[in-house]
Amino acid sequence: MAEYENPQIPEGINVSTTHPLKDFALLVGGISALILVAVLALSLLAGQLARHVPFEQERALAGSLGRWLPETPAQPVHRERQQYLQQLADRLGAAMDLPPEMTLTVHYSASNTVNALATLGGHIVVFQGLIDTLPSENALAMVMAHEIAHIRHRHPIVAMGRGFAVIFALSSLAGIGDGAMQQWLTGVGMLPILSFSRSQEEQADADALQAMLRTYGHVGDAAAFFEHIARQQTSGEPLAIFSTHPGHEERIERIRQFAQSHDKQEATATTPLPGFMKENAEKTKGTPKDSLS
Amino acid sequence: MYDLILFLVLLLLGYVFGQRAEKRHFKSIIEREQTLRDILVFSERRIPDEDQLEGILVSGNVVISVDFFKRFVAGLRNLVGGRVSSYESLLERARREAILRMKDAARRKGATAVWNLRLETASIYKGAQNAVGAVEVVAYGTAVRQRR
Amino acid sequence: MIVTNIETVPGKQIVKHLGLVSGNTVRSKHAGRDIMAGLKNIFGGELKGYTELLTESREEATERMIEQARAIGANAVVNVRFSTSSVAAGAAELFAYGTAVVVE
Secondary structure, three states: OOEEOOOOOOOOOOOOOOOHHHHHHHHHHHHHHHHHHHHHHHHHHHHHHHHOOOHHHHHHHHHHHHHHOOOOOOOHHHHHHHHHHHHHHHHHHHHOOOOOOOOOEEEEEOOOOOOEEEEHHHEEEEEHHHHHHOOOHHHHHHHHHHHHHHHHOOHHHHHHHHHHHHHHHHHHHOOOOOHHHHHHHHHHHHHHHHHHHHHHHHHHHHHHHHHHHHHHOOOOOOOHHHHHHHHHOOOOOOOHHHOOOOOHHHHHHHHHHHHHHHOOOOOOOOOOOOHHHOOOOOOOOOOOOOOOO | OHHHHHHHHHHHHHHHHHHHHHHHHHHHHHHHHHHOOOOEEOOOOOOOOHHHEEEEEEEEEEEEEOOHHHHHHHHHHHHHOEEOHHHHHHHHHHHHHHHHHHHHHHHHOOOOEEEEEEEEEEEEEEOHHHOEEEEEEEEEEEEEEEOO | OEEOOOOOOOOOOEEEEEEEEEEEEEEEOOHHHHHHHHHHHHHOOOOHHHHHHHHHHHHHHHHHHHHHHHHOOOOEEEEEEEEEEEEEOOEEEEEEEEEEEEEO
8 A cells, every 4th residue: 555645846847046136127128129129230231232222213212202392483583593503513523523423402491490401312311491590601511511522422311211221120129018018118129210311410520521521721710610510409418328419519619620630721612602592691591300311 | 178187096005005015916926935845846747656646636826917107118118129127017917816826726736746737828808999908817737636 | 867758667566655755947049940830820730949948948847857857866767747838938948757756
């Protein structure tokens, strides 16, 4: 006759002993790093591929997407301004050795937004609000050269390629986890995009300064726009690392350094803006939004 | 931003209360296991001295939910693969609780042993995107007592 | 350690029944496997990644059950049963239980 009993089983055989917080920290850290690297790699790759899209293709793409661009203005004074901007862009473009197939199209917008932007297909939009804040043609040229540099380096299409890559990457993550987790994953995935644009802005600034030097022989007033923005921005600057543009102080400083090492003559005579360019310089004190895009 | 704060608060609440509940539950399980030690449990079907005994089916079940913290960690673990330790303790708790309730039922019937024990696990409630909300464990077996 | 899923250990006499022992584990495969499995759902066929996952998990559950049996001084486990449940998408819970016994 066999015996029957139930001895006590020691604890902890069926349960892993790792501390839940340690597990949590390892997982969060590891997965964040993984996503960062993956999105970084994917968007770099997409950016590189997009760079090889021929400019004509980019132009055609812009034609189908670019309905939002400002129309040719109806008022004669606006048309005059647009022509002036176009001539300025062509001059700067020539100084920057744009490839022959890369043509610039400048659009003028009478809106008082303090902004200028470059987009797909060599389109540049300049807003009256920006022009009103600038003291001279040199300052305007600096801003436009910055935008032209973006186009020259194919930044708009690279940005689009990266954007698509990131959207693709993040939407493929969407199948995993519930709401909160997805949000966190998306946040982590967005981080690399911000740092990319910063390096692009710095590149554009450097190129714009070279163009200024070649066109005018000096870089006087190049920092005017950033100085204006810095003056206007009384509220605290957002964390520099999280903004796509380098801090204004940083930019002004960089331009000064460039000026010191390159300007030959001290007397930097700036070219004034033609009279018809100003709307009403006194009244516009609109708060600048973000600067150049 | 508010979403993030809400999320972190939920995570913290889940962690603090989940861990506390788990510790407490394990403590009570160990205590009750001591008091019910005289009810023997076997998974065998062959009952000794069958002719003097009578059998009654007894069962015990429990549904335990997963806290937010555990669910999040398990979700992360699901991305990289490996042991989901946060669910292991959950299932261990559920299983021992179910067996305890079954033993309790056996005692109330005046039985001294349970034979042919079987255990079933089911995730009875699936939340958003199949994230598990709760697990059910049922334990059942034949309790035997002296024929009256 | 002898493990059987019948009531007895063939050729041996059970001298002591030590009651229930169990082992469980919850495991998941990484997201890449989940995505591959999703693709396989279109074409059909064996999901090698999941087969592997379940095999590993079952082995571990058995291992843990044996560990429990050893801890209470048994040298065999009889009447072993496996149960599988999916507690979360992509994760599998494997559970093994049986009666620890001492054979001569």
